[in-house]
Amino acid sequence: MKVLTYPRISSKQKKECIKNVCKSMNEIFVNFLYVLIDNNRVDKIKEIYEEFTNLVNEKNNILIVNVISASKLSSSQLNDLEIKLAEYFGKKHISINPLIDEKLIGGIKVIANGKSIDLSLNSKLQSLKDNI
Numbered sequence: 724m725k726v727l728t729y730p731r732i733s734s735k736q737k738k739e740c741i742k743n744v745c746k747s748m749n750e751i752f753v754n755f756l757y758v759l760i761d762n763n764r765v766d767k768i769k770e771i772y773e774e775f776t777n778l779v780n781e782k783n784n785i786l787i788v789n790v791i792s793a794s795k796l797s798s799s800q801l802n803d804l805e806i807k808l809a810e811y812f813g814k815k816h817i818s819i820n821p822l823i824d825e826k827l828i829g830g831i832k833v834i835a836n837g838k839s840i841d842l843s844l845n846s847k848l849q850s851l852k853d854n855i
Contacts, residue, residue, distance in 0.1 A: 727756075727765040734760050784815040788835040793827040808833065
């Protein structure tokens with residue numbers, strides 16, 4: 724990737740590099756990379772990919788959800804959670820990205836669409852402490 728963003732390498736050389744490296748790739752994708760090179764936008768590839776993924780997920784009614792827990796959740800727990808989150812968010816499909824935070828005592832935190840649902844034991848204890 725750094726080669727494609729390096730200013731001292733000409734667009735022609737960058738395209739030649741793409742041509743050699745991406746021989747077996749889809750022609751449309753290779754042409755897309757050429758357009759990014761021509762417009763000096765190769766550095767935006769990550770943002771383009773993320774936005775494209777968001778649009779595809781939105782079109783297919785898929786929601787990506789980060790679920791943070793103190794330890795690894797079982798596949799059964801993840802399946803149950805997926806069903807409950809689909810109902811809660813009103814989506815057909817939920818894709819759970821499980822994350823571990825050993826600082827949590829128990830419970831989970833759910834983050835999706837800019838919303839955060841804190842069902843952790845830490846937040847319950849903090850709430851009790853605040854009420855005392």
